[in-house]
Amino acid sequence: MSATRLIWYFGGSLGLLLIVTSIGGIFTYVFRKLFADFGQRLGPNRVGPYGVLQLVADGIKLFTKEDIVPARAERRGFLLAPYLTFIPAVLAFSPIPFGQGLLLTDVRVGLILIFAITALAPLGELMAGWASNNKYSMLGGLRAAAMDVSYEIPLLISALAVILLAGSTSTAQIVEKQAHLWYFLPQLLGLFVFLVTLIGKVGVLPFDLPEAESELVTGYTTEYSGMRFAFFYLTVFANVFFIAAITVMLYFGGWLGPFGLNLPGPLSFIWFFAKAGVLVFVVFWIWNSLPRVRIDQFLNINWKLLFPLSLANLVLTALLVLTGVIH
Amino acid sequence: MAAYQPCTVEPHPNQSDWITLNMGPQHPSTHGVLRMILQLDGEIVRQVELVIGYLHRSMEKMAENVRYPHFIIECDRADYVANYHYEAAYVRAVEELAGIVPTPRAQFIRTICLEFDRIQSHLVWLGTYGLDLGALNAFWYGFRERERILDLLQELTGVRMHPNYFRFGGVKADLTPDFERKALALCDLLAGKVDEYESFLSQSDTFVMRTQGVGAMSREMAIDWGVTGPNARASGLDFDQRRDEPYFAYGELEFEVPVRPEGDCYARYAVRLEEIRQSVRLIRQALDQLPQGPVIPAGLEKGYQFLVHPNGEHYAHVEGPRGEIGIYLIGDGTTFPYRVKMRSPCFQNLSVLPELMRDCLIADCVAINGSLDLVMGCVDR
Numbered sequence: 001m002s003a004t005r006l007i008w009y010f011g012g013s014l015g016l017l018l019i020v021t022s023i024g025g026i027f028t029y030v031f032r033k034l035f036a037d038f039g040q041r042l043g044p045n046r047v048g049p050y051g052v053l054q055l056v057a058d059g060i061k062l063f064t065k066e067d068i069v070p071a072r073a074e075r076r077g078f079l080l081a082p083y084l085t086f087i088p089a090v091l092a093f094s095p096i097p098f099g100q101g102l103l104l105t106d107v108r109v110g111l112i113l114i115f116a117i118t119a120l121a122p123l124g125e126l127m128a129g130w131a132s133n134n135k136y137s138m139l140g141g142l143r144a145a146a147m148d149v150s151y152e153i154p155l156l157i158s159a160l161a162v163i164l165l166a167g168s169t170s171t172a173q174i175v176e177k178q179a180h181l182w183y184f185l186p187q188l189l190g191l192f193v194f195l196v197t198l199i200g201k202v203g204v205l206p207f208d209l210p211e212a213e214s215e216l217v218t219g220y221t222t223e224y225s226g227m228r229f230a231f232f233y234l235t236v237f238a239n240v241f242f243i244a245a246i247t248v249m250l251y252f253g254g255w256l257g258p259f260g261l262n263l264p265g266p267l268s269f270i271w272f273f274a275k276a277g278v279l280v281f282v283v284f285w286i287w288n289s290l291p292r293v294r295i296d297q298f299l300n301i302n303w304k305l306l307f308p309l310s311l312a313n314l315v316l317t318a319l320l321v322l323t324g325v326i327h
Numbered sequence: 328m329a330a331y332q333p334c335t336v337e338p339h340p341n342q343s344d345w346i347t348l349n350m351g352p353q354h355p356s357t358h359g360v361l362r363m364i365l366q367l368d369g370e371i372v373r374q375v376e377l378v379i380g381y382l383h384r385s386m387e388k389m390a391e392n393v394r395y396p397h398f399i400i401e402c403d404r405a406d407y408v409a410n411y412h413y414e415a416a417y418v419r420a421v422e423e424l425a426g427i428v429p430t431p432r433a434q435f436i437r438t439i440c441l442e443f444d445r446i447q448s449h450l451v452w453l454g455t456y457g458l459d460l461g462a463l464n465a466f467w468y469g470f471r472e473r474e475r476i477l478d479l480l481q482e483l484t485g486v487r488m489h490p491n492y493f494r495f496g497g498v499k500a501d502l503t504p505d506f507e508r509k510a511l512a513l514c515d516l517l518a519g520k521v522d523e524y525e526s527f528l529s530q531s532d533t534f535v536m537r538t539q540g541v542g543a544m545s546r547e548m549a550i551d552w553g554v555t556g557p558n559a560r561a562s563g564l565d566f567d568q569r570r571d572e573p574y575f576a577y578g579e580l581e582f583e584v585p586v587r588p589e590g591d592c593y594a595r596y597a598v599r600l601e602e603i604r605q606s607v608r609l610i611r612q613a614l615d616q617l618p619q620g621p622v623i624p625a626g627l628e629k630g631y632q633f634l635v636h637p638n639g640e641h642y643a644h645v646e647g648p649r650g651e652i653g654i655y656l657i658g659d660g661t662t663f664p665y666r667v668k669m670r671s672p673c674f675q676n677l678s679v680l681p682e683l684m685r686d687c688l689i690a691d692c693v694a695i696n697g698s699l700d701l702v703m704g705c706v707d708r
Contacts, residue, residue, distance in 0.1 A: 039467030292461025
């Protein structure tokens with residue numbers, strides 16, 4: 001491996017970490033402002049203009065807080081778990097193209113790599129739940145694992161339909177193939193299943209069962225404080241960005257502009273972030289307006305509604321591709 | 328959405344697999360300091376044991392050591408969400424025992440206060456119930472209107488909560504000059520807002536899924552456990568003190584008592600929303616028919632209140648926002664009560680909880696607990 005490759009990977013990884021972390025941080029502010037607007041309140045408005053420095057204040061608070069490890073916790077697991085959830089959340093972005101050529105790892109199995117990385121997330125959640133030695137945490141961890149495992153199936157099947165359309169699992173090629181037709185048009189059903197399952201997998205309302213405050217206090221994060229809690233918190237918001245990023249990539253043409261209004265080269269990231277921003281708003285909107293479903297209802301929705309729908313979508317897409325309607 | 332189907336998981340034969348989960352007294356959704364010891368079989372609640380008393384302030388004993396009017400302010404603290412209702416029950420008990428006849432204007436002012444109090448209590452319930460189910464914004468909407476009611480009552484009584492406003496024979500002060508105009512404006516606002524809440528919650532599939540068929544309480548069960556108020560009316564028990572044994576100005580006002588037969592969480596929610604509408608109706612009528620005259624009878628102003636010295640026993644009750652609030656009063660002819668027994672509706676409603684929660688999921692457990700509208704201050708006294 002040449003020195004330039006090494007620098008590219010090293011610098012790129014650092015850049016990605018910075019981007020995802022700062023986006024996650026900014027989202028905490030955006031979310032609080034939107035949450036306030038939905039509830040007809042003001043939200044943070046004391047630190048800096050419109051409270052934008054609230055983010056910094058929160059950061060300082062979390063950095064300086066005591067890092068408490070419960071006396072009877074499984075110490076090593078407890079300390080490790082936040083990183084095990086945070087690292088996959090960041091890593092999952094590496095094959096996602098933010099703009100033309102703006103992707104860290106351009107491998108032929110990019111999409112599969114993404115799902116392989118996200119499949120690691122329940123490990124950290126389960127570990128946090130178990131190691132906390134707290135019954136609420138454990139129930140939260142178990143719920144998180146159950147949800148992740150069951151929602152992965154319709155998620156992957158609906159992504160499979162996109163792979164059929166694009167004829168490739170390379171993320172960059174999937175975007176390029178959408179030059180004349182964004183896939184949300186032939187994949188409306190798939191998009192619906194994909195978004196619902198992804199929201200469920202990430203675990204925000206109405207599917208925030210692992211952290212249901214009113215039931216499990218805050219689930220597997222109950223015992224965490226300071227920076228370790230901040231990692232969990234950041235993970236949630238990084239995941240919200242992940243929902244938007246991967247949906248834009250698979251269904252809304254990634255860095256491509258609408259009506260052929262493409263921006264040249266790396267500048268095309270503007271389109272990507274514009275579209276992702278809209279989707280993030282949609283996720284926050286859902287988050288703020290729906291009550292939480294129950295665990296059995298959640299699993300019923302998955303196995304009795306989303307799973308058959310995703311299969312039907314796959315068959316339909318396969319027929320469309322076979323008959324040459326879409327190519 | 329398909330109709331609700333209860334979760335059908337076979338009970339585990341081995342009870343040693345159960346986990347004991349201590350929910351409360353410090354927990355976001357036990358609404359105060361209720362402690363529930365849950366025996367969990369996975370996520371299914373098999374047994375519930377309730378522990379109460381964390382908010383016990385020995386109010387009944389305190390009553391014996393203060394003169395009659397001094398206990399009015401203590402009544403506010405019993406149910407700290409609906410302050411006026413315990414006051415009303417206590418004042419009514421003393422008046423009826425001492426033979427004091429309240430002035431007509433005071434009766435109407437009291438009725439207006441009580442109905443505003445009922446609305447704001449239901450709004451607190453609505454907000455916190457939304458929070459229980461994860462509808463985060465219901466809380467802000469409910470509290471937004473509640474604040475308007477508290478502002479109005481603050482003009483009248485001087486404080487937002489714990490008003491100490493009722494007196495034997497009347498109320499502390501007459502209405503402020505533009506109270507009637509403001510109250511009518513608030514009524515118009517509230518009537519519209521109830522529809523808004525309904526559009527947010529009743530039409531939300533998720534909310535209906537979480538509440539319909541959950542925690543069903545039969546009519547017989549409600550009677551057996553002494554459940555009263557909206558909880559009983561949601562189980563088909565057509566019973567309301569305001570209509571059946573009218574007190575204050577209720578006998579002269581027209582209103583309907585909402586009753587629903589289902590007995591589930593959704594019915595309790597629907598009954599409470601309808602009660603807000605009826606309360607608005609009652610306030611409008613009371614403001615319309617408000618008689619002129621003094622708000623306290625001659626001979627009972629200010630310090631003369633302390634001379635009240637009833638003799639004998641009496642039980643008086645009012646229809647609180649959570650059910651029948653009763654005061655059993657024994658006077659021995661001195662200016663101190665001999666005994667004050669407070670019948671708390673929440674205590675009775677709470678007692679049915681283990682029955683309702685048996686074999687439900689943890690999430691349902693929260694939904695049922697919230698739907699009964701328990702205030703621990705009212706339970707423990």
